[in-house]
Structures are given as C-alpha cells and as structure tokens.
Amino acid sequence: MNATSVERKTTMRGFALTAALISGLALAGCQSVPTGEFNNIDKAQGSTENISSLSAVIQRNPKDPEGYNVRGSAYGRGGQYQAALKDFDTAIQLNPNFYQAYSNRALIQRFLGNQAAALADYNRSIQINSNYDAAYIGRGNLYRKAGQTQLAFNDFQKAVELDTTDPRAYHMAVDALNLRRDEIVFAAFAGWDAAGAKAFGFPTFWVNRTKQPVEELAFRPDAIGHDMDDLARFVLGEGKA
Numbered sequence: 001m002n003a004t005s006v007e008r009k010t011t012m013r014g015f016a017l018t019a020a021l022i023s024g025l026a027l028a029g030c031q032s033v034p035t036g037e038f039n040n041i042d043k044a045q046g047s048t049e050n051i052s053s054l055s056a057v058i059q060r061n062p063k064d065p066e067g068y069n070v071r072g073s074a075y076g077r078g079g080q081y082q083a084a085l086k087d088f089d090t091a092i093q094l095n096p097n098f099y100q101a102y103s104n105r106a107l108i109q110r111f112l113g114n115q116a117a118a119l120a121d122y123n124r125s126i127q128i129n130s131n132y133d134a135a136y137i138g139r140g141n142l143y144r145k146a147g148q149t150q151l152a153f154n155d156f157q158k159a160v161e162l163d164t165t166d167p168r169a170y171h172m173a174v175d176a177l178n179l180r181r182d183e184i185v186f187a188a189f190a191g192w193d194a195a196g197a198k199a200f201g202f203p204t205f206w207v208n209r210t211k212q213p214v215e216e217l218a219f220r221p222d223a224i225g226h227d228m229d230d231l232a233r234f235v236l237g238e239g240k241a
Contacts, residue, residue, distance in 0.1 A: 046078015065094035069101045076108055084108050099128040103135040110142060118142055133164035144172065163192065170200040185235050194221040205234045 054071040061067060072087030088105035091098055106121035122139035125132055140155030156169045174181055186202035188194035194206040195217040204221040211226060223234045 045074045046080045050074055051078075063094060065091040065098050065101065068094070069098065069104065072101070072108075073104055076104065076111075081108050081111050085112070097128050099125040099132055099135065102128070103132065103138055106135075106138055106142075110138075115142065115146065131162055133159040133162040133166065136162070137164065137166050137168055140172070141168065144175065160193065170197060170202065173202075185231075187231055188221065191215040192217060195219040198222070205231050207231055 051071065051074060054067070054074055058064070058067040058071060068087040068091040072084045072091065075081070075084035075087060085105065085108050088101050088108065091101040092105065095101070102121045102125035106118040106125065109115070109118035109121060119139065119142060122135050122142065125135040126139070129135075136155040136159040140152045140159070143149075143155065144152035152172060156172050159166065159169050170181075170186075173184055173186070177184060181201040182203060184202055186194075186197035186204045188197055188204060188206050189209070191206060191208075191212065191214065194204050195215075196219075198204040198219040198221055206221040206224045207228070207230070208224050208226055214220070214224070223230075225231060225234065
C-alpha cells in the first residue's frame with residue numbers, strides 16, 4: 001500500500017464518521033403533481049395545449065381547489081410563476097387547509113425571491129400536516145440556501161424520519177462536505193435508508209445492529225455489518241462485512 005493510498009483511506013475514515021453522524025439525511029426529489037412539491041422546469045407543462053386542457057377541467061368544476069393546484073403546478077413547471085402563484089392563491093382560498101398548495105406556493109415564492117413569504121407558506125403547510133415530507137424538504141432547501149445549515153439538517157432529518165423517498169435530502173451531505181457523492185461513505189441504520197443512499201450514488205454501508213433480514217429493495221448497500229468496527233473495516237478497504 002503506497003502513501004497516497006494510506007492518505008486516501010485515512011481521509012475516507014473521516015468521511016465515514018461524518019456520514020454516520022448525518023446518517024438518514026436524504027435530499028428529496030419532487031413528488032408527482034398535485035400532491036408533491038414540483039422541482040423541474042418543463043416548458044411543455046406550460047404549453048397552450050396542456051394549460052387549455054387543465055383549464056377545461058377547472059371550468060367544469062370551478063370550486064374544486066385540486067384543479068387549481070394541478071394547473072398551478074403546470075404553470076410553475078413551465079416557468080410561468082405569476083400564473084402559478086395566482087392558481088395556488090385560489091386553491092388555498094377554496095381550501096384553507098390545502099397543505100400541498102401551501103408547499104407548492106412556497107416554491108414559487110422562492111423562485112420569485114420572496115423568501116419570507118416562502119418560509120411562511122412552508123411553516124403553514126407543516127402546521128396543517130406535520131407529516132408532509134415535501135414541505136420539510138422545501139423548507140430545508142430554503143434554509144440551506146440562506147446558510148442556515150443546522151436548520152436545514154434538522155428539516156432533512158425530519159423528512160427522512162417520515163420515510164421520504166425524495167433524493168434531494170441526500171444532496172445536503174454533498175453540499176455540506178463539498179465532496180463528490182462517491183467520496184462520501186454513507187452509514188445507514190435501516191435497509192430502506194441504505195437503498196435510498198445507494199440509489200443517490202453514495203458508497204453505502206448498512207450497520208444492521210439487530211441483524212434484520214435484507215429487504216427486497218431496488219438497490220442494495222455495498223456491504224452490511226453489525227457494528228462500527230465492521231464499518232471501519234469497510235471504509236479502510238479491509239474487505240466487505
């Protein structure tokens with residue numbers, strides 16, 4: 001083993017310890033419209049044909065807040081933020097407890113630079129439904145971009161506790177450590193969490209303390225062990241547990 005190799009493995013031990021501390025962080029991706037917070041710009045979503053179709057649905061039932069939330073999400077994905085904001089306003093007026101619409105409106109407020117309004121909407125969404133992972137992830141991203149790292153970590157951690165499948169939560173570790181995802185060993189303490197981290201691209205180790213059976217998930221961890229000694233051996237390249 002050469003000096004470079006030794007230095008690399010020693011450094012990776014530090015990454016493993018950091019990963020163990022942030023185990024469970026998982027950056028969440030967007031859920032499907034209308035229930036989740038949308039995330040990607042897609043001009044086709046805001047096309048005249050698509051908006052016309054969604055508007056026809058609203059015309060048939062103008063008192064249904066869901067229709068406005070769906071069209072608002074389409075406007076938002078298409079980059080038509082003012083139109084989206086108007087639809088989310090209407091959805092919330094029709095249903096003041098529409099927590100998904102609050103979370104979606106918060107994202108639009110973020111895009112428009114209205115950070116205080118975005119925070120208020122995320123807070124309201126969580127107040128209505130404290131188990132809504134998309135709102136924690138959205139608020140976590142708001143905190144992260146404002147440099148409030150600990151608050152961001154707290155929100156991402158809460159989302160993970162709610163079994164979020166949103167990959168944005170894992171990205172927090174990449175940002176916080178300023179490393180590539182393949183340079184961070186993710187120590188998971190649950191099978192589903194290990195699968196999520198592996199899907200994101202982390203080298204992943206499942207610390208299976210209670211020797212649970214391996215779950216049938218789409219992604220498997222790189223290795224499984226029962227304690228931190230097994231994790232250390234994995235990080236140092238001394239064989240998979």
